[in-house]
Amino acid sequence: xxxxxxxxxxxxxxxxxxxxALVPGCNDPSPIAQTQGNxxxxxxxxxxxxxxxxxxxxxxxGSHEGSYEVAHALxxxxxxxxxYEPLDEHYNLxxxxxxxxxxxxxxxxxxxxxxxxxxxxxxxxxxxxxxAKRNEFHQDGKMILSLGGAQNLExxxxxxxxxxxxxxxxxxxxxxxxxxAQLTSDDFALVGNAEANNGISMPGPNGQVTVGGNWNAxxxxxxxxxxxxxxxxxxxxxxxxxxxxxxxxxxFLADLSLSxxxxxxxxxxxxxxxxxxxxxxxETLPILNSLILHLHGLSGWHLTVVEAITGGAPGIKSIGxxxxxxxxxxxxxxxxxxxxxxxxxxxxxxxxxxVQKMIPSVAxxxxxxxxxxxxxxxxxxxxxxxxxxxxxxxxxxxGARETKQGTVTVDYVQAGGAKQVTAxxxxxxxxxxLIPHLCPELPQAQKEGLSYGEKTPxxxxxxxxxxxxxxxxxxxxxxxxxxxxxxxxxTAPKMTVGGYEPPMSPDDPMVVFMMNSPLPLTVPKxxxxxxxxxxxxxxxxxxxxxxxxxxxxxxQLQTVLGDHGxxxxxxxxxxxxxxxxxxxxxxxxxxxxxxxxEGQAPHELGRAQFGRISIANTDSQAIALMDAAxxxxxxxxxxxxx
Numbered sequence: 188x189x190x191x192x193x194x195x196x197x198x199x200x201x202x203x204x205x206x207x208a209l210v211p212g213c214n215d216p217s218p219i220a221q222t223q224g225n226x227x228x229x230x231x232x233x234x235x236x237x238x239x240x241x242x243x244x245x246x247x248x249g250s251h252e253g254s255y256e257v258a259h260a261l262x263x264x265x266x267x268x269x270x271y272e273p274l275d276e277h278y279n280l281x282x283x284x285x286x287x288x289x290x291x292x293x294x295x296x297x298x299x300x301x302x303x304x305x306x307x308x309x310x311x312x313x314x315x316x317x318x319a320k321r322n323e324f325h326q327d328g329k330m331i332l333s334l335g336g337a338q339n340l341e342x343x344x345x346x347x348x349x350x351x352x353x354x355x356x357x358x359x360x361x362x363x364x365x366x367x368a369q370l371t372s373d374d375f376a377l378v379g380n381a382e383a384n385n386g387i388s389m390p391g392p393n394g395q396v397t398v399g400g401n402w403n404a405x406x407x408x409x410x411x412x413x414x415x416x417x418x419x420x421x422x423x424x425x426x427x428x429x430x431x432x433x434x435x436x437x438x439f440l441a442d443l444s445l446s447x448x449x450x451x452x453x454x455x456x457x458x459x460x461x462x463x464x465x466x467x468x469x470e471t472l473p474i475l476n477s478l479i480l481h482l483h484g485l486s487g488w489h490l491t492v493v494e495a496i497t498g499g500a501p502g503i504k505s506i507g508x509x510x511x512x513x514x515x516x517x518x519x520x521x522x523x524x525x526x527x528x529x530x531x532x533x534x535x536x537x538x539x540x541x542v543q544k545m546i547p548s549v550a551x552x553x554x555x556x557x558x559x560x561x562x563x564x565x566x567x568x569x570x571x572x573x574x575x576x577x578x579x580x581x582x583x584x585x586g587a588r589e590t591k592q593g594t595v596t597v598d599y600v601q602a603g604g605a606k607q608v609t610a611x612x613x614x615x616x617x618x619x620x621l622i623p624h625l626c627p628e629l630p631q632a633q634k635e636g637l638s639y640g641e642k643t644p645x646x647x648x649x650x651x652x653x654x655x656x657x658x659x660x661x662x663x664x665x666x667x668x669x670x671x672x673x674x675x676x677x678t679a680p681k682m683t684v685g686g687y688e689p690p691m692s693p694d695d696p697m698v699v700f701m702m703n704s705p706l707p708l709t710v711p712k713x714x715x716x717x718x719x720x721x722x723x724x725x726x727x728x729x730x731x732x733x734x735x736x737x738x739x740x741x742x743q744l745q746t747v748l749g750d751h752g753x754x755x756x757x758x759x760x761x762x763x764x765x766x767x768x769x770x771x772x773x774x775x776x777x778x779x780x781x782x783x784x785e786g787q788a789p790h791e792l793g794r795a796q797f798g799r800i801s802i803a804n805t806d807s808q809a810i811a812l813m814d815a816a817x818x819x820x821x822x823x824x825x826x827x828x829x
Contacts, residue, residue, distance in 0.1 A: 286317020435504025484643030560685025640773025
């Protein structure tokens with residue numbers, strides 16, 4: 188039942204939603220990877236247990252214990268130390284947050300002001316990179332990498348001049364970007380490949396049912412879609428409706444006038460449309476929500492028909508002229524997917540490149556992006572007083588204010604101690620919602636702008652398996668699992684970018700990459716806004732223990748792989764759960780948010796310069812992409828150095 192989808196099919200709206208983590212199975216090594224030599228050639232032994240090296244830590248990661256408690260006490264109860272130890276440290280720039288926007292701010296500032304410029308980055312986590320986290324596993328002398336958060340370089344050719352210059356600064360130029368495509372398997376869809384094997388897995392009356400081939404193509408009426416739908420454990424009436432909907436057999440808005448149609452698709456929720464117009468049952472909806480849930484962080488209950496379809500949901504061929512009218516927007520979205528590139532640890536490699544550029548001794552032998560994935564980082568070099576740039580982890584900032592002396596005082600808590608440094612300039616590259624608590628002197632309108640959006644919660648889990656034998660028998664390398672706790676299930680990234688050699692055989696150890704959204708796909712019991720739903724999802728994440736996630740993971744993998752010889756008690760070697768309660772920047776929603784005049788949207792009001800303090804983060808751009816983080820950093824640095 189495997190189907191091929193062409194780029195023309197993409198542009199016709201037949202395969203809109205291929206941005207998911209669709210990765211080749213262990214039994215299907217790419218020709219490119221095969222040419223790279225012995226898999227163990229570039230691997231190294233794991234760090235010593237006494238060495239500080241966060242990428243290899245397992246258990247609860249991301250927003251881990253010890254990283255958020257001080258910030259929550261400040262934001263929720265207004266609690267912070269009443270006395271700070273002033274350190275004899277003055278910097279030209281202090282950056283709050285060592286995610287991609289914070290690291291970019293530091294590098295832009297250093298390039299503009301000179302190599303001897305003193306810069307301090309403070310971050311509350313035990314590792315740098317923010318959402319760009321590296322998960323690293325070792326077994327039998329082999330290293331397996333996976334994603335702990337941010338994944339892609341989306342369409343780097345379309346980046347702003349400032350963002351492109353930063354990538355080029357760390358060696359990611361046009362030539363290297365092109366080489367990333369060459370070093371990525373043709374069967375790897377996370378970077379936009381429409382032909383990657385993928386499937387759907389869902390419970391049936393007689394156990395778990397898996398449908399392989401190219402399920403994403405089926406969603407958009409690609410070759411073999413009718414057969415794929417027929418294989419689903421659904422009532423015949425639902426199968427018939429899905430076949431008509433996916434294949435564009437009927438215009439489900441044909442009875443509406445042009446103006447009525449336009450008003451409907453822009454003012455009606457996608458799931459409401461599926462139920463009242465297409466006739467799908469509530470029980471069927473998760474099948475059509477799985478892609479957009481992780482691409483955008485919201486289900487079809489909070490996205491309009493237009494927002495959902497132009498953002499990756501099926502249906503562009505079944506809404507008549509409106510589908511054609513939105514095709515151009517969908518094409519832009521598709522082009523961004525078709526031109527994504529990725530390192531095997533996601534954007535963690537970009538963070539590593541930025542850190543090494545500013546603090547070379549952290550990895551003195553690293554040559555650049557061609558070996559960043561396999562470079563060993565010495566975290567002991569991050570915060571040395573003889574370096575012009577210092578990166579101080581496990582340090583939660585609780586205050587930043589401009590003084591009458593023309594400096595900025597920054598208060599932070601580290602290891603239970605309250606400390607204080609000063610700077611000529613400060614960039615706040617942390618979450619928008621925390622900034623009003625750090626800077627209570629901000630104007631009220633700015634505080635309200637900063638507090639408006641809600642970040643999207645996610646959980647990314649990586650599970651180290653003894654080998655890939657059971658997985659290799661699945662028939663597809665990626666599955667949407669719309670009825671399971673983790674709705675996406677995939678092999679870890681499989682490419683040779685950055686010098687990395689991924690698993691090549693079913694006998695090799697492997698890592699399963701799993702994505703969970705805490706947002707429910709059931710019909711809301713009451714009408715709630717998208718922002719409220721995101722807050723509720725964040726509460727779910729914080730209230731779910733690692734033990735609970737472990738139980739969910741073991742049960743789901745046993746259900747999917749059990750018929751192929753898998754035993755979770757003996758085959759699982761390690762589990763890393765990356766809790767991301769504050770994930771994507773808030774996207775304004777057609778069902779909830781008004782249209783503000785230019786310059787008056789909450790994120791625009793919120794990012795205003797406040798004397799010697801500027802703001803840089805994706806929240807300030809209202810775009811959850813890496814280039815938005817870079818653009819925000821550029822703006823903040825220009826404000827402070829104009």
